[in-house]
Amino acid sequence: MLTLDKIYHAAFVLKEVARKTDLIVAPALSGENTVYLKTENLQVTGSFKLRGSYYKISQLTEEEKERGIIACSAGNHAQGVALASQKSNIPCLICMPDGAPISKVEATKQYGAEVCLVKDTYDDAYAKAIEIQKEEGKTLIHPFDDDDVIAGQGTIGLEILDQLADADAVIVPIGGGGLISGVSFAIKSLNPNCKVYGVQAAGAASMYNSVKGGELLTLDSANTFADGIAVKRPGDKTFELISTYVDDIATVSDDEIAAAILALMEKQKLVSEGAGAVSVAAAMFNKFDLHGKKIVCLVSGGNIDVNILNRVITRGLIMSGRRSTLTVALVDKPGQLLGVSEIISHLGGNVIAVHHDSSDPNMDINSCFLRIVMETRDEAQVQQIKTELISAGFHLV
Template sequence: MKKEYLTLNDVLEARERINNTCVNTKLIYSSEFSKDCGNEVYIKPENLQVTGSFKLRGALNKISKLSDEQKSKGLIASSAGNHAQGVAYSANKLGIKATIVMPKTTPLIKSQATKSYGADIVLKGQVYDEAYEEAKRLEKENGYTFIHPYNDMDVAAGQGTIALEILDELKDVDAIIVPVGGGGLISGVAVAAKSINPNIKIIGVQAEGANPMKISFDTAKLTYADSVDTIADGAAVKQPGDMTFEVVKKYVDEFVTVSDNELIEAVYVLLEKHKLVAEPTGALSLAALKQLNFKGKKVVSIISGGNIDVVTIASLLKRGLVSRGRIFCFSVKLHDRPGQLLKITKILADEGANIIKFNHDQFKAIDRLKDVVLEATVEANNHEHIEDIIKVLNAEGYNVNRVY
């Protein structure tokens, strides 16, 4: 491989540079995800990293290697949030001025955290690529040193230290599942892992609504997306890196995509079973586990980040409860006479459904002089429990309209 691309030695040197700052995030065995996919699954929790994501590794390695002249010019970066925090934290630690351009859609928790590390924030555009264009303009205008979030081999080398830690703990790992946006993380991980053990399978995961690297990989031609649409904002990249693509072509075994609903369920299960918070991008590798075409292997899923605001996590968890059959909302038409509400309540109680909310609305019925519509939200155990509740209601003469 050409020297401008990545080697194991680059990753080993990166580890020496960042070791004193970055956390060695220890693997966590997951019985829940293991059971779901038929493999022995371990979580690599980079959501517990300093700044809340793996991005600190690459940013710190890159910035540490800059010349004094480059540092004196000040740094600029573009990011949907996690790379921004990595650059801001590293710059602050090394006493360097940093400016970060972020999309206007960046979650507030990420922009506030970046600002708290002392960086100047510029909001521009709706997606990462528009923020990148503004950052490059400011770089040219002010002479800043640009720190690319993924298309830079020093950055990728820093991310590759994750693979070294995985192999230190689990030498016989069979596969590493890696979230992918622009390709920096998977490039570093793939080079390090494959250089140590070529038999390790490297699987990249992208969101269905933002998968240009997968398309590039499948067609062996670097491909850009006209638009991206996914809740995985940290991986919503229209233009994969040309350098990272060259690494991906050589070292990565396959790619899969996952839906936003699968991401929501993965975030939910991770929180419920492991008490770990991941942002949707961070859960890409968990959502992909059910698509693995092998069983009985030792698999590591990298949780790339956990920077998510409370309002968003609340919304995702509600949708996760629905997807797991833990919340069930339905409506039924009742005759408008005493005792009808009590009858429904008794049926739900007998079936072990906990009532969360009732909306008893006479004006929703077509014949509001005779009938009333009851909308109920209840807590259930699972989808089978919901089906049992519906069967009992139907048997009692109620026509159940499922809302969600």
């Protein structure tokens, strides 16, 4: 059973392995509120998951340890379990979805764990782990639906209140729900006036749908690049705790998550994975009714797949109005490109790519489409450029 004493005990056990991560003010992200970042992306293994897995393994009996450990994970829990198992000299097998980032798979192996890749999603990896656990009798370390795991994650709540006692609200990512269950239980037990909000990716809103619907629901699919929170079915324990202790839940789109990753990188010099940035995305895009408050955004992990980082940055630039594409229908004659580029340049835009298409069958023979990619300051500047082009007689498609 989850208790405040258990969370305090977890904090004591974790002193030897987990960092008390910094809580830093982020004025560039603040807007109307004062935003603080709880930097679990700088935790050992690059994620908060070490806390719950290490505490859970520390509480196993000798018999449970001798049977060996099995776990399932999209990546971060895998690394936490692998490190904790290594420190305790316990053999460890991790089932991971085959779409997990290569960097997370390799990091898990480097901590000494054996990895079993399973086709499709986290939920499929979980089913495989249960199958092996029943066949071989290994001890299962669940990534979120376990009181000891939740208690370990709850130590973050203790740290937040110690670092910012007068916090008005804490925004927490949700996948299966273990992190926010522990954090909300700790915070509400010690400061009931502090709001706790949860955030999910819109393409994997299993807990959001469950809480709003009043019953535990399973998604047909989970579609988001935020692999750490791509869970089709949340936990039974976590559903009950979230229904009791969390004030509200919102969702953010993948584009909004990308914009948050870019903002963290550019303005705060912090690398976050998609799952870790959803809390910042919720604050940036005003998903909750907060004005003039002290808000803590929990950046839960920094293990982003470098293979998608460029795409994420590009999408973040587009989302924030920093990169735009215009298609202009022109009469194909000399000087047209010069006229368009002069307007863009005069208004401070920077053309970085031009594509001239005169082969589209839907336009006149003496016409062309001019596709221009440009760097801009924000969406207001994009609209200014569009307005000026239209005023000059150019036709935007």
